[in-house]
Amino acid sequence: MISSTTSAAINHLLVRETWARDKLVKHAGKVAFFDAGLSGIRLKVTADGMVQAAGAEDAVNVTIRVKLSDLPLILQHRDHAFSYVQIEGDADFANTISQLSESLRWEAEEDLSRLIGDAAAVRVAGGVRAAVDTAISTQKKLAENVAEYFLDEKPLLVRPRMVDDFASEVARLRDDVERLSKRIERLKGSR
Incomplete structure (x- = not known):
């Protein structure tokens, strides 16, 4: 089938x-x-x-x-x-x-023109294309707005740059703690 x-x-x-x-x-x-x-x-x-x-x-x-x-x-x-x-x-x-x-491409206007005439077929096909373009644009804008809401206004999501910055700060803090720990061990050993 x-x-x-x-x-x-x-x-x-x-x-x-x-x-x-x-x-x-x-x-x-x-x-x-x-x-x-x-x-x-x-x-x-x-x-x-x-x-x-x-x-x-x-x-x-x-x-x-x-x-x-x-x-x-x-x-x-x-x-x-x-x-x-x-x-x-x-x-x-x-x-x-x-x-x-x-x-290979489907020429919708050509098929429609047999049913409703050339001028009407061009207008109908153009209207359908415009509707599809509008739907795609609306969907994209909605996705962007939802993402912005969850990133900025009600932060449930985190931007990748913020995650990278946090990871760098954690690594820097870990290194500082290790250096401090070694200094403390040296101070204890020198007594």
């Missing part, structure tokens, strides 16, 4: 990109397994450069493993997405997948 839905979404992108299908045609019949730990997606490249859900009996040519904890980083830094994954198998096929993952 997940593989079928994923293949439909990828094929939606590939339909408009001849260059991408041409890259995939070279790997026709090969299967890629995307392993996210709890679930996995098996996709097979077809003769026309599209993808389809692969069966369990199909041999896997490349396995791409990703940790779920790395998904936010991958989504944030798509151009470096493959630096967060572990790859096993056909290196050329994996390289093609990497290139496509960096280059």
